[in-house]
Structure formats: C-alpha cells, structure tokens
Amino acid sequence: MPGSESIWLWIGTIGMALGMLAFIARGWNVTDEEQKRFYVLTIFIPATAAVAYFSMATGFGLTEITVNGQVLDIYWARYADWLITTPLLLIxxxxxxxxxxxxxxxxxxxxxxxxxxxxxxxLAATPAVRIVWWGISTALLLFLLYFLVESLNEAASRQTESVRNLTTTLRNMLIVLWLAYPVVWILGTEGTIALIPLYVETAAFMVLDLTAKVGFGYVLLRSHSVLDQVGSVDSAPSAAVD
Structure with a gap:
C-alpha cells in the first residue's frame, strides 16, 4: 500500500476529477461539431488519469519489484494512464x-x-537492464518530439495565425513537460539511483501529470474563437511554427 506519498496520489485524483468536471461544464452547451471533438478527447484525458490516480491512491495500481534485494514500489497504473492519455494529447x-x-x-x-x-x-529486476530500457524509451521520446516539431511545423503553417500560436504553445508545453519525465524516472526510485525519494518522485509525477493533462486542456479549450478557426486556410500562410 502507498505510504506517506499517498497524499500526492489523492491530490492527483481530486485534481484530475476537478479538471474533468470543469471541461464537461465548459463544453456542456457547445454545439459546433469540430469543437465537440476537442472536448470529447480532452475530457477523457483527466477522466482516465483520475481513475488511474484513484487506483494508485487505494493501493490497487501498485506492485512490488525486487531489484538486487531491494523492494521497489512500482505504480503500474501510471503507465496504464500514460498509455491512454498521452496518445489523446497528441491527437x-x-x-x-x-x-x-x-x-x-x-x-x-x-x-x-x-x-x-x-x-x-x-518491471525489470536488474538495475543495468532497467537503465537500458530507460535509454530505449528516452530515445523514442526524443525521436517523437523531433517528429512532432517537424510535422506540426508543416501542418500548422497552413492554419490561421491564432491556431498556429495555440499549436506552438501547446506543443512547447508538451516538449518541456515530457522531457522532465525521464529525468524524474532515472533520478528516482524506479531508476534505482534514488537521488529522489519515492515521496518526492510521486509528487513530481503528480505535478507533471496535472500540468500536462488539466493544464493542457485548459489552454486548448479556453478560447472557442480560436477553435472555430481550425481548418480555415490562412490567406498568407507562415513557413513554419516557431
């Protein structure tokens, strides 16, 4: 069962649930089909995270792995959450x-x-193997972020200036936040270096998750006028999104 770090898991549960409810309330009277699509996707992001955080806070989303005689608490529900929510953010x-x-x-x-x-x-039981897999995952992250920048530069260049600016803001949010995840992982208990104790590691992941999910959704949905312009062709398209 989670120990003192459970406070951060409960804060994450409440924060995600409140974010979900706020997005539902904001989109309740939205009738535009294009905007509805963004609301549906964005509502499911904190909704999924709230379920995952609740499972971790109650001890269900937790397993223990023995690495070199040391028992590590691994929150597998966090990965289940990311497996659903991060693709939704990208979509x-x-x-x-x-x-x-x-x-x-x-x-x-x-x-x-x-x-x-x-x-x-x-879930690997050997420190060296864990770090190798971390390296593979981090390399995929870097390639993903590179492709994200390149592909969105080209696509968003055809959109209006407001949509380009919003795309740039959200893209940069994801880049900064997602680059922090492997750092917390390798320095925390999961990376076996344990420079960051589990209590701080759990708090750090919670803050990153809330910002990447609820914060992202707030920035995306705060302006209906910008979302109305999605798909409109700019009469003077920019060559790239800076």
Missing part, C-alpha cells in the same frame, strides 16, 4: 494543426512504444 494537438492521418498514426505509434518500453524498464 488533440495533431487535430488542432490539421495534421495528416499518417502523421497521427506515427505520433501515436512512437508514443505507445515509448510508454511500453518504459514499463518494461520499470
């Missing part, structure tokens, strides 16, 4: 930029591989 962003289906498939495929290899690393 939200790709739809905003009006990226092609092939771009979406590539982004989601890379993302799923990144999460699964991270999970294998978390």
């Amino acid at each position: 939200d962003l790709a739809l905003l930029a009006q990226a092609s289906r092939n771009t979406i498939y590539t982004l989601v495929g890379l993302d799923v591989l990144m999460i699964l290899t991270g999970l294998v690393g978390a």
Whole structure:
C-alpha cells in the first residue's frame, strides 16, 4: 500500500476529477461539431488519469519489484494512464494543426512504444537492464518530439495565425513537460539511483501529470474563437511554427 506519498496520489485524483468536471461544464452547451471533438478527447484525458490516480491512491495500481534485494514500489497504473492519455494529447494537438492521418498514426505509434518500453524498464529486476530500457524509451521520446516539431511545423503553417500560436504553445508545453519525465524516472526510485525519494518522485509525477493533462486542456479549450478557426486556410500562410 502507498505510504506517506499517498497524499500526492489523492491530490492527483481530486485534481484530475476537478479538471474533468470543469471541461464537461465548459463544453456542456457547445454545439459546433469540430469543437465537440476537442472536448470529447480532452475530457477523457483527466477522466482516465483520475481513475488511474484513484487506483494508485487505494493501493490497487501498485506492485512490488525486487531489484538486487531491494523492494521497489512500482505504480503500474501510471503507465496504464500514460498509455491512454498521452496518445489523446497528441491527437488533440495533431487535430488542432490539421495534421495528416499518417502523421497521427506515427505520433501515436512512437508514443505507445515509448510508454511500453518504459514499463518494461520499470518491471525489470536488474538495475543495468532497467537503465537500458530507460535509454530505449528516452530515445523514442526524443525521436517523437523531433517528429512532432517537424510535422506540426508543416501542418500548422497552413492554419490561421491564432491556431498556429495555440499549436506552438501547446506543443512547447508538451516538449518541456515530457522531457522532465525521464529525468524524474532515472533520478528516482524506479531508476534505482534514488537521488529522489519515492515521496518526492510521486509528487513530481503528480505535478507533471496535472500540468500536462488539466493544464493542457485548459489552454486548448479556453478560447472557442480560436477553435472555430481550425481548418480555415490562412490567406498568407507562415513557413513554419516557431
């Protein structure tokens, strides 16, 4: 069962649930089909995370792995959460930029591989093997972020300036936040280095999750006027999204 770190798991549960309810309330009277699509996708992100955090807070989403005689608490529900929510975040962003289906498939495929290899690393019983899997997962993350920048630059260049600016803001949010995850992992208990204790590690992941899910959703959905412009062709398209 979770120990003192459970407070952060409960905060995560409540925060995700409140984010979900806020998005539902904001989108309750939305009638535009294009905007509804963004609301549906975005609502499911904190909804999924709230369930995952509740399972971790109650001890269900937790398993123990023995590594070199040391018992590590591994929150497998966190990976289950990421396996669903991170593709939804990428789909939200790709739809905003009006990226092609092939771009979406590539982004989601890379993302799923990144999460699964991270999970294998978390469940491995040898420190060296865990770090190798972390390296593979991190390499996939870096390639994913590179492809994200390249593909969205091209797609969003055809959108209006407001949509391009929103795409840039959300893209940069994901880049900064997602780059922090492998750092917390390798420095925390899951990376076996344990420079960061489980209590701090759990708090760090919770803050990153809330920002990447509820924060992302707030920025995306706060302006209906911008979402109304999605798919409109800019009369003077930009060459790239800076």
